[in-house]
Amino acid sequence: TQLLEQSPQFLSIQEGENLTVYCNSSSVFSSLQWYRQEPGEGPVLLVTVVTGGEVKKLKRLTFQFGDARKDSSLHITAAQTGDTGLYLCAGESGSARQLTFGSGTQLTVLP
């Protein structure tokens, strides 16, 4: 069974601060996806990384896939209150079309 450990589980910071969320596994994934979920809604895809060592930037968000494709990180620069939400990492392996989700990081950005 593949597991994705996500940390921290909860994060409360002030607007303007930087933060990093980590996603780790002992398994290799062919792709790693990051989603953000608002209360009462489904997850919304932020990014997909597929190549070991890959770095993708989405405005103030930077996503990195580990060289061995077992871990990933999400870094947010100068957080804003609109960044508040549940951040989920999810891995996919081989040809199996199923996502293994991390437990999520509940981020609260205070004004």
Place this chain on the structure above:
Amino acid sequence: KAGVTQTPRYLIKTRGQQVTLSCSPISGHRSVSWYQQTPGQGLQFLFEYFSETQRNKGNFPGRFSGRQFSNSRSEMNVSTLELGDSALYLCASSPWLGGQDYGYTFGSGTRLTVV
């Protein structure tokens, strides 16, 4: 472009009953997956359909079943409901089998409460 539509949004059922949830994927998307989200277990994969065929199934009892129609719309059914089936059920669509750099588009989910 319309997103993934799930109906109903909310549902209250009694233990022992059965329930059917519906999902209409994004037009042109042929892969539909279902996930269960609970506070204790997080998001867990139920099953995935492509071209009316179940391609992959998660570790759930046989009370959970699904199907996909020729227009790619999908339904999932839970029979003999238990209190522990209370959850947010999410449907996700993707344009094709493979292409793992595309990701999934999720619907808003169906909140099922079993009493």
